[in-house]
Amino acid sequence: MFCIDIERTPRSRLNETDFSSLEFGAVYSDHMLVADYMEGQWQKPVITPFRHISMSPATSVLHYGQAVFEGMKAFKAENGDILIFRPDMHFKRMNASCRRLCMPEITHDLFLEGLTELIKLDKDWIPSEHGCSLYIRPFMYASDEFIGVKPSKTYKFIIFTSPVSGYYKGTVKVIVETEYVRAAEGGIGFAKTGGNYAASLLPAKLAYEKGYHQLLWTDSKEHKYFEESGTMNLMFIINDTIITPPLSSSILAGVTRDSIITLAKDMGINVEERKISVDEIHEALERGILQDAFGTGTAATITHISAINIKGKEYQLPEVSRRKISNQLNQTLVDIKLGNIPDKYAWNYRIKV
Numbered sequence: 001m002f003c004i005d006i007e008r009t010p011r012s013r014l015n016e017t018d019f020s021s022l023e024f025g026a027v028y029s030d031h032m033l034v035a036d037y038m039e040g041q042w043q044k045p046v047i048t049p050f051r052h053i054s055m056s057p058a059t060s061v062l063h064y065g066q067a068v069f070e071g072m073k074a075f076k077a078e079n080g081d082i083l084i085f086r087p088d089m090h091f092k093r094m095n096a097s098c099r100r101l102c103m104p105e106i107t108h109d110l111f112l113e114g115l116t117e118l119i120k121l122d123k124d125w126i127p128s129e130h131g132c133s134l135y136i137r138p139f140m141y142a143s144d145e146f147i148g149v150k151p152s153k154t155y156k157f158i159i160f161t162s163p164v165s166g167y168y169k170g171t172v173k174v175i176v177e178t179e180y181v182r183a184a185e186g187g188i189g190f191a192k193t194g195g196n197y198a199a200s201l202l203p204a205k206l207a208y209e210k211g212y213h214q215l216l217w218t219d220s221k222e223h224k225y226f227e228e229s230g231t232m233n234l235m236f237i238i239n240d241t242i243i244t245p246p247l248s249s250s251i252l253a254g255v256t257r258d259s260i261i262t263l264a265k266d267m268g269i270n271v272e273e274r275k276i277s278v279d280e281i282h283e284a285l286e287r288g289i290l291q292d293a294f295g296t297g298t299a300a301t302i303t304h305i306s307a308i309n310i311k312g313k314e315y316q317l318p319e320v321s322r323r324k325i326s327n328q329l330n331q332t333l334v335d336i337k338l339g340n341i342p343d344k345y346a347w348n349y350r351i352k353v
């Protein structure tokens, strides 16, 4: 437990923000939390107005990408309390990313108390509009002014927040990627680090030029098995069974993925975490037995796939209104996040206001 110095903004931007037309990631709340790591430990954090950070052109992260981040969401419950969805799982995942990127781990106090103070201060930025939330972006980067290749000795940890709507507007059309790879086994694919997203930009741009919103990544060795989709984990439904690729060193351990699997099993729905080949889905599409395909992610929540281009042919998937299983799972997840139904898994972290 530590006390955090707060420098309040002299001029809130809240009244200038149009909450009725939010996009993902375009507007930031008034404050941010900042903590420095030096001499082997985290220093006392401060909350300041959301502002630019200045750094030397020789700052390590700019050259070698030693940086990790998380994405969480906060919601406003009916009684005004603040509900943050599964911060402990995000905390653990952030530290798993830190270990892989050779960065110091965040302490639980710094992460959770820092988050609590920041969200309490900017609570009026949590949107109550349908489908909207306050997106929370904790991140850490190597801050040494040094351009030799080695782990930095100093780091900065920052949390800022952003009122958002859904990441995707509606359904997405996807194409199976069999040339480029997002991540290889033994690499950094499971870590939430910028390099994975940088690697996805060119293939995603090429897919966009062909008329697709996103890619379905396949494995790096044979392009035979599905991995994940851009910014989301991937789920298929055949014979009322949810099938999703198993976690590995090249797949991000999604918090929404885990939540959907837990809810589905609890509802008596069969879930198989196993390798899924491109051939298997191709055959299911040919036979018309692919009931559903969707992505899961914090930013994307559940995003339905409307069409898949596989082996050069585009297949349409069933109307979203007919996809009973994923619609029901989505609704249950939303209800838990908003505190509308009992939170029997204790996923919400509640801040009383």
Ligand code: COI
Residues within 6 Å of the ligand: 070, 071, 072, 167, 197, 231, 297, 298, 299, 300
């Ligand atoms: C999230 O779902 O929180 C993500 O981090 C995806 C993102 C890169 C927008």
